[in-house]
Amino acid sequence: MSDRIKTINTQELFELxxxxxxxxxxxxxxxxxxxxRLKAEKRGGHVSGARNLWAGWTGxxxxxxxxxxxxxxxxxxxxxxxxxxxxxxxxxxxxxxxGYDDILIYEGFLKEWSANPGLPMEHLPxxxxxxxxxxxxxxxxxxxxxxxxGTRFVVCHAHYRNPDDxxxxxxxxxxxxxxxxxxxxxxxxxxxxxELRNSLEKNGITHDxxxxxxxxxxxxxxxxxxxxxxxxxIAAIRCAVIMMYAGVRDVRVLNGGLMSWIASGFDIxxxxxxxxxxxxxxxxxxxxxxxxxxxxxxxxLLASREGELVSVRSWKEFIGEVSGYNYIDVxxxxxxxxxxxxGSDAYHMENFRNPDHTTRxxxxxxxNWIKSGITRDKRIAFYCGTGWRASEAxxxxxxxxxxxxAVFDGGWMEWSNDPSNPIEVGxxx
Numbered sequence: 001m002s003d004r005i006k007t008i009n010t011q012e013l014f015e016l017x018x019x020x021x022x023x024x025x026x027x028x029x030x031x032x033x034x035x036x037r038l039k040a041e042k043r044g045g046h047v048s049g050a051r052n053l054w055a056g057w058t059g060x061x062x063x064x065x066x067x068x069x070x071x072x073x074x075x076x077x078x079x080x081x082x083x084x085x086x087x088x089x090x091x092x093x094x095x096x097x098x099g100y101d102d103i104l105i106y107e108g109f110l111k112e113w114s115a116n117p118g119l120p121m122e123h124l125p126x127x128x129x130x131x132x133x134x135x136x137x138x139x140x141x142x143x144x145x146x147x148x149x150g151t152r153f154v155v156c157h158a159h160y161r162n163p164d165d166x167x168x169x170x171x172x173x174x175x176x177x178x179x180x181x182x183x184x185x186x187x188x189x190x191x192x193x194x195e196l197r198n199s200l201e202k203n204g205i206t207h208d209x210x211x212x213x214x215x216x217x218x219x220x221x222x223x224x225x226x227x228x229x230x231x232x233x234i235a236a237i238r239c240a241v242i243m244m245y246a247g248v249r250d251v252r253v254l255n256g257g258l259m260s261w262i263a264s265g266f267d268i269x270x271x272x273x274x275x276x277x278x279x280x281x282x283x284x285x286x287x288x289x290x291x292x293x294x295x296x297x298x299x300x301l302l303a304s305r306e307g308e309l310v311s312v313r314s315w316k317e318f319i320g321e322v323s324g325y326n327y328i329d330v331x332x333x334x335x336x337x338x339x340x341x342x343g344s345d346a347y348h349m350e351n352f353r354n355p356d357h358t359t360r361x362x363x364x365x366x367x368n369w370i371k372s373g374i375t376r377d378k379r380i381a382f383y384c385g386t387g388w389r390a391s392e393a394x395x396x397x398x399x400x401x402x403x404x405x406a407v408f409d410g411g412w413m414e415w416s417n418d419p420s421n422p423i424e425v426g427x428x429x
């Protein structure tokens with residue numbers, strides 16, 4: 001260990017909590033930070049107030065981008081911990097190279113902090129719905145992973161109108177799921193209740209089936225032997241949210257998609273699995289109708305002090321420089337909507353993901369929303385062009401424990417198709 005790096009004990013760390021001149025850094029994987037007990041620790045989650053800088057990011061091309069996004073002042077005292085000294089030390093040395101010089105390492109997280117219920121910890125409220133590769137591997141092997149009650153499950157490899165995406169390679173025993181089975185071809189709105197029932201039953205899904213969805217990503221470090229597009233994982237999230245709307249009780253998403261599965265050392269398969277149809281979904285559809293709203297409720301939210309319509313689009317789309325899509329001609333925004341800033345364009349979600357496509361540190365997402373006036377005490381409906389990016393924003397809000405949330409399913413495409421609906425362009429005053 002560098003002479004510039006000192007260690008502290010549990011009492012010393014406790015005394016530093018909450019100090020404005022100190023930043024606490026968790027060097028473990030995002031899944032552990034979120035709440036999964038990857039080392040069978042007594043309590044899952046992270047030390048209260050900690051930021052997440054995984055040691056696995058330090059050697060990647062995008063390390064500097066991740067660090068810049070954390071906005072950690074170089075004048076701050078940095079306290080780093082991980083599951084072991086190697087994790088913490090790796091992040092410490094990477095920070096020293098970037099000009100940070102007041103760095104401490106805490107070595108007692110696993111044996112002392114997480115084991116003591118009197119010491120403060122936090123976790124992503126609904127982390128169980130954002131699963132990690134090892135969890136899914138155990139489930140597929142017939143074991144009983146953490147946070148699962150042993151109910152029947154179905155794993156879905158999501159894609160949009162591209163069966164070859166599944167054929168290139170998928171998680172063993174996953175079934176292919178085209179988004180068009182759950183949304184129609186014109187406005188990409190969710191299908192009718194009867195159509196959803198038919199699609200879910202055809203794919204072996206009942207209201208009490210545990211469903212895990214995932215998709216493919218292109219890998220910035222070229223580790224994925226079958227590069228695809230990031231539409232795969234957002235397709236998985238879109239399918240997950242529609243299933244939640246339909247009434248599937250336990251829907252989960254694989255954090256990082258197929259790329260995280262491969263990066264974790266698990267094999268993929270090219271065998272085709274045909275779903276086993278079930279006779280009855282077992283409940284009325286939609287089971288959770290409030291998850292999706294149409295134009296009438298969108299207008300009610302715009303007029304209400306108790307709700308907000310949030311545009312999960314890029315800035316250029318929001319101010320009307322571009323429509324965002326080659327199949328949408330009209331440019332602009334819905335007057336009164338709050339800018340939710342997805343990222344650079346209609347096909348990227350940088351502000352909701354880490355560069356390896358795992359979900360971004362949840363506190364950062366919530367803090368950005370709060371700065372924009374998007375808060376959990378209001379009824380929030382997210383919209384984008386056709387519901388995909390809005391679904392990812394919805395999922396993040398759901399994982400955060402927000403309850404009064406929805407997707408305005410028709411989004412900009414449906415709104416702009418009606419010439420009687422008002423439209424704004426330019427930078428809001």
